[in-house]
Amino acid sequence: MVHYQARLDATFAALSDVTRRGVLEQLGRSDCSITDLALRFDMTLTGMKKHVTILEEAGLVTTEKLGRVRTCKLGHRRLEEEAAWIDQHRQLWNARFDALDQLVEHMKSKEKANATSNRK
Known part of the structure; x- marks a missing residue:
């Protein structure tokens, strides 16, 4: 259970940032270097590396270094x-919302019945 929760926490934390979601969308189209990602998102190389590291720790991204x-x-x-x-x-x-809808409908019909009986 703890491993499951930690994994959910890491995934949702990674997905909570708009830049990281954008990186995932970009990588869904094609692989990119960190430099290319930094340029696309108008960020420093260091800033993009931090985002990629978070995505990597969550298992959403993998990286491979070839040369530089x-x-x-x-x-x-x-x-x-x-x-x-x-x-x-x-x-x-x-x-829960279905139950709330039923309660509201019940209260409306009760209110309508009371209004009708008060007019008589």
Whole structure:
């Protein structure tokens, strides 16, 4: 359970930043060097390296150094666990909202019945 939670934490922390999500979108189109990513996102090399490291630690990106160039590509890890966690919570919230809708409808019909009986 702790390993599962740590993995979720790392993934959601990595995905919480707009730049890192943009990096993942870019890498979904083609592999890039950190230098190319830094240029595309108008960042310093050091700043982009920090973002890539966070994505790498979450297993979302892998890097390979050939000579002086570090190339980034999407990681092999899929997001099944994260999707299952989101789906579980979506089902929970959908059930709660359905119950709330039923309560509101019940209160509306009760209010309508009271208004009708008060007019008589």
